[in-house]
Amino acid sequence: MRTTVDINDELFRAAKxxxxxxxxxxxxxxxxxxxxxxxxxxxxxxxxxxxxxxSFAGNGARHGIDLTDNAALLDAMDAQS
Known part of the structure; x- marks a missing residue:
């Protein structure tokens, strides 16, 4: 298909x-x-x-709970419920 396009002179020279x-x-x-x-x-x-x-709002971990200790986390969850 043949068409006509207006191109900036500087851009045309660079393209050419x-x-x-x-x-x-x-x-x-x-x-x-x-x-x-x-x-x-x-x-x-x-x-x-x-x-x-x-993301969840909250105050972070409770004081005294070691987040790397699974047993301490389970104990804290059991005590809360």
Whole structure:
């Protein structure tokens, strides 16, 4: 399909130089740039961000309870219920 696009002069010159250095036509360069942009959009949508982990309000651990001691934790939970 043939179309007309307005491109900033400086950007056009840079693109034309890039195409020449890489032995590409402007058409090839523009088509590849569009494909890459569209692929990036699809890829970023497929990588969904996981939901944040829940947080809970509280005053932290009670004084005197060793959080690395399972037996102390179980005793504290039993005493609370």
């Amino acid at each position: 130089a890039y195409a020449a250095q890489h032995n590409l036509t402007m058409r090839q360069l523009l088509e590849q740039a569009l494909r890459d942009a569209l692929d990036d959009t699809r890829t970023s949508r497929s990588r969904a961000t996981p939901p944040p982990l829940p």
